[in-house]
Amino acid sequence: MPRRAQLVALLVLGGGVAGCSGVQTALDPAADQAASIEVIWRTMLVVCGVMYLLVLGFLAWALWRARRPAAVDDAPLPAETAAEPALARGLTGWVALIVAGLLVLTTVSFLVDRSLAEVGPDPLKIKVTANQWWWQVEYEGDAPTDRFTTANELHLPLNRPAVIELHAADVIHSFWVPNLSGKTDLIPGRTNYMAVTPRRLGAFRGQCAEFCGFEHAKMAFDVVVDPPRTFEAWRRHQIQSASDPVTAEAVYGKQVFTSQACVMCHRIQGTDAGATVGPDLTHLASRSHIAAGALPNDTGDLQAWIADPQGVKPGTAMPRVALNSGQLNAVVDYLETLK
Amino acid sequence: MGMLARATVAAPLLAAALSLAGCNREARDLHPAPAAETGPKSVSVSDLYPGPYPAPTPSDPRAQVYDGNAFHIANGQRYYEWFNCSGCHFHGGGGIGPALMDEKWRYGGKIEQIYASIAQGRPNGMPSFKDRIPETQIWEIAAYVRSLSANADKLAVPSREDTMRGPPPLNNLDREPLKGDPAAAKAGGG
C-alpha cells in the first residue's frame, strides 16, 4: 500500500540521511542558515503530517461508514440531511484548524526569513560568477594583494559569516549548497547576495539549480569548511603565484600549455597564461575535482578530461586540443605541480 | 506523369529535403569525431592561376558541417569575443583590422578561405592562430565571421547579443553579393 510506503518514507526522512551521500542534502545542515530552514521543514512536516492524517482518517471513516445498511435502497438523499448541522460545525472547526496551522507556519517562515537576511560581524566577502558550466570564485580583500581568483571550489572558515556576491556571465544559474543554505539565483544584469555562517567542519557539494543548457547537470562545486587557521593558510597559499615546474617533464608541459590552445582560455598566475575565459588554474592541483565537479582530480581523470572533454561533459566549451600523448602527459604532469 | 502523381512524388522529396536542411541547421554536434586535425589544404585566396582555366578553390566537405549550422555559428560568436577577435575587427565594423561585415573579402569569403586566413594569418597584422585555436573552433569562428556579412543561412544565425546596442541583429542583415570571392564573382577585388 502506498500509504504505508509513505509512512515508512516519512520515518526515513525524519531519521536523517540514510542512503544519501550527505554532502549535498538539505536534511543535514552545517550552517546557521540551513539549520534554521530545517526548523521550518520539521515544523511543516509535523503540521502538514497531522493535517494529512486527519484527511486520511476522515476518508477512511467515510468509507468504513459506507458499509452500514442503506436506509432506502438506491434513492438519493435530500440536500438537507439530519447530519447537516454536525457537518457544518465540523467544517467550521476544520477551517479554524487550517487557519491556526497556517498562522504557525507563516510566522515561523517569516521569522526564519528575517534571520536569513542578517549577516554577522566581519563577514568574509566572496564573489561568485557563474558561467556555462563552471563557477568563478573571487575572494575579495582590502588590498589588491589580498584578492585572488579560483574556480569551482570555495573554502570557508568555521564560525565566520561569509557574504557571497552572485553574478552570472551568460544565462541564469542558481547557487545552491543545501548543507549550508537555500539557493539564490545568479542573474545576468543583477547582483544577488547570500550569507552563510558555517558551523561544522567538512566538505560539501553545491550544484547549479537553474536549468542553464547542455551541462546543467555537470555544474557542481565543492565547499570546504576549514578551521580558521587552516583557512588562513589556504588563503595565503592561493594568493601566491604558481610555482615554477622543476622536472624536465613538467617544464615541457608548461611549454606546451603556454604555446597551445590552453593559453587562450586559462590563467595560471605567474606565467604567460592570463586569459579569463575558462577557470583559473593557478592552484588546480589543490582542488578535489575538475571540470566543475564532473571528475575527481587525479592523474587518470585529468588525462581523460584533457584528451576528450566532450566525451566527459558533452557540450562543454573546453575543446579537444590536438596534443600527442607525450604532450598530454607533460601537460598533466605540469598541472599536477600546481599545488 | 500526371500532375497528382508528380505532386505525390515531389511532396515527400520536398519534405525530406526540408527536414534534412532543418536537421543540419539545427544539429548540435556535442561530441565531434576526432578527425585528422588538419585544416583544409590548398585553399586559394586569389583568382590568378597558371594555365588557361582558373583552378577552383576546392570545396572542403567539412565546410558543409559548419557553414549554416546554428550551433557552430553560435559557438563561433562566443569564441570571436573570447579570443579577442573583436579587439581588432570590433563587432564586424573593423578598426585596427578590416571590417568583416562589408562585402569586401581580401582573401576570399568562402568558409575555407576564412578558415585559412585565421589559421595562417595574413600580412599587416593578422596573426596565425593555427597553434592556438583547435581546428573545430577555427571552423566555428569562420562560420560566424561569414555570417557577419549576411552570407550565412539567415535561419541559422543568431540575432542581437545581450549587450549594449551593437550592429544590427545578424538575422536582419540584407544579403550583399560577395566581392573578391573568386568563385562567386569574377572580379577579384579587395
Added chain:
Amino acid sequence: MSAADASALPTALPAEEDVRLTRTWATPPGFWGWLTTVDQKQIARRYVVTGLVFFALAGLLAAAMRAQLSRPDNHLLSPDRYNQIFTMHGSTMMFLFAVPIMEGMGLYLVPLMIGARTMAFPRLNAMSYWMYLAGGIFLWTAFILNVGPDIGWFGYVPLSGPEYGIGKRADVWAQMITFTEVAAMAAAASTATSIFKMRAPGMTLARMPIFVWAMLTTAFMIMLAMPAVMLASSFLISDRLIGTHFYNYAEGGSVLLFQHLFWFFGHPEVYIIFIPGLGMVSEITQTFCRRPVFGYPAVVLSMLATGFLAFGLWVHHMFATGLPHMGDSFYTAASMTIAIPSGVQIFCWLATMWDGKPRLAPPMLWVIGFVITFVLGGLSGVMLASVPLDTQVHDTYFVVAHFHYVLIGGAVFPLLGGIYYWFPKATGRMLNEAAGKWSFWLVFLGFHTAFFPMHILGLWGMPRRVWTYPADMGWGALNLTSTIGAYILAAGVLVYVLNLIVSYRRGAPAGPNPWGASGLEWAAASPPPSYNFGLTPVVESRHPLWTGGGRLPTLTGLSLDHREVLLTTVTDARPDLRHGSPSPSIWPLLTAVAVSALFIGSIFDEWWIVWLSIPFALAVLGWFWPRKSHGKKVGAPDETPPGALA
C-alpha cells in the same frame, strides 16, 4: 433508468418534429461535414481525443526520461536530446494536453448540463480546435525535425533569448504558446458566454451544477492569465527575430520581466488545469454517494476564491531570484491562503462521502485516489510557500514531486474518472468495470511509486532538469524505484486507453442515465442528438433529475426549422429571447489555416506577418460577411410569438 429508448425521455419530441429538428441541426455528411461542423459535441470529442493523443506522446517522452535517469551516469540520451525531451514533455502536457482537454470536457458537458442546444459561439469553437491542432502538429513536427525546443517549458531568457537560444528551437516554443493560447481564449470566451446566457429556464446561478461553476471560473482565469504569457512569448519572438531589447538588461530591458509575465500566467495555469477537475470530482462524488454535495455554497465560493487568489501568488515561483524579502513574505502569506479554500472543498467532499453511501465504482475510485494524492500535493505546496524552505527545495525533484501530485492527482485522476463517468453519455456504451478498476490501481500505485521518492530526492539535493547524475550521490536506488513506478503507471494508462477503445465498439449499451445521476446532461439521450434536447428542460432545483418525483418540466417554442437557441437572463435564467445559431461553415477552418500560416511564417521572417495577414483578413471577411439568414429567421412573430416562451 434502463430506458435506452430515447422517446421515453422527458425532453424527447414527437417523432415527426424530431425529424425536422434533426434535419435543422445536422452536420453535413462526409468529409466536408467533418471539416465544417460546428456541433459542439463533435468539436469537444476532437478536443478530448487529440488531448489524449498528446498525453500519450508526452507520456512516451516521460518514459524516455525515466529510462535515462534510472541509473547514474547513464548515456542513453545525450544532454541535447534530453533537454528537448523534458521541454517537449512539459510543454505538451501543459499546453497541448491539460488545458485543451479540460476545455474539451467543458465544451462537451456545459451545454448538456445547462440544457442548451449548443455553445454560444460554435464557429469560434471550431476555429479554436483547428488552432489548437495546428499548434500541436507544429510543435511535434519541429521536434521530429530536430527543431524541438530545448529551453524548458518555462523558456527563461536569456537561455531562450537571441544570443543563447540557438537556431529556431526557442521560436517554435514561443509560437506554439501563441497558438494554444489563442485556442484557449476562444474556447473560454465561448464557455463563459454560454454559461451566462444559455442556461435552461429556471437554472439560476445558485442552481448551476458545480462543474459548470468550475468551467466558469476556469474560463475567466484563462481570459485573464493567458494574455500575460502571450505577451511574454511575443516579446521573446520579437527579441529573437528583429532584435528588440525587452529582455536585454544592457539596454534597459529585464531578464526578470519574462519571469514575472510567465508566472503571472503560469501559476493561474495550474489552477486552470485542476479547477475543472474539482468540478468533475463534485459531480462524481454526489452521484456515487447518492447525496448532493455537502456545502454547495462553500464549494462554489472556494472555487471562486481559488480563482481570485491564483493571481496573487506568482512570485512564489521566483523566491530564489533575490527579490526583496519583505515583498516575498506577502507572497508566502498569499500562497498559504490557498490552503483554506482547498481545505474547505476537501472537507465538503469527504463530508458528502461520510453522510452518503459511496459505491466504489471506478469513477469513485478515481475520486478517492484524487483525495489521497491531491491533498499530499497541496500540503507540499504549503511547504513551497515558505520563502526559506522554498529556497532549499525550489528547482529540485521535491518540486517535481509536488506538481505531479497536484496535476496528476488534482487534474488527471478526476479527468480519468470523469471520462469514465461521462463515456456512456458520449458514446451510448458502458466501459468495462473490471478493466476500469485495474487501470485505476495500476495508475494509482504506479504514480505513488514513481513520484513519492522524488520528494526525498529533492531534499537529498537532486536538482531538476539534469540529464544525468553522479553515482556517488546515492540517488540511484530511489531513481530506479521511480522509473519502475513510472512504467507501472504507463501500464495503467494503457489499460485505460484499451478499455476506451474496446468499449467504444463493444461496450454494453447505456441508457440515458446509467448512474442514476441528477444533472440535466442525463436527461438527454446517450449519445445526445445534434440538438441535445428536443424540448428545453425547465429547472426547479439544483438536482433536476433527483427532485420533482422524476418529472422534468419542459417548454416548447424554439424553431424546429431554423437553428435557434434560447437566451436567458444572467442571474435568474428567465427566458429572454430566441437567438439564431450559426450553421456549419468552412470559414473557421480557413481562418485557422491563415492564422497558422502567419504564426509559423513569422518565426522565419517578419515580413510573413504582413503578407499572410492578407489571407487572414480575407478569411475573416468571408466569415463575417453579412448574410440575411439570421435576422429573418429569428423571432419572426407570425410563426412563434415570443410569449410562447415564458
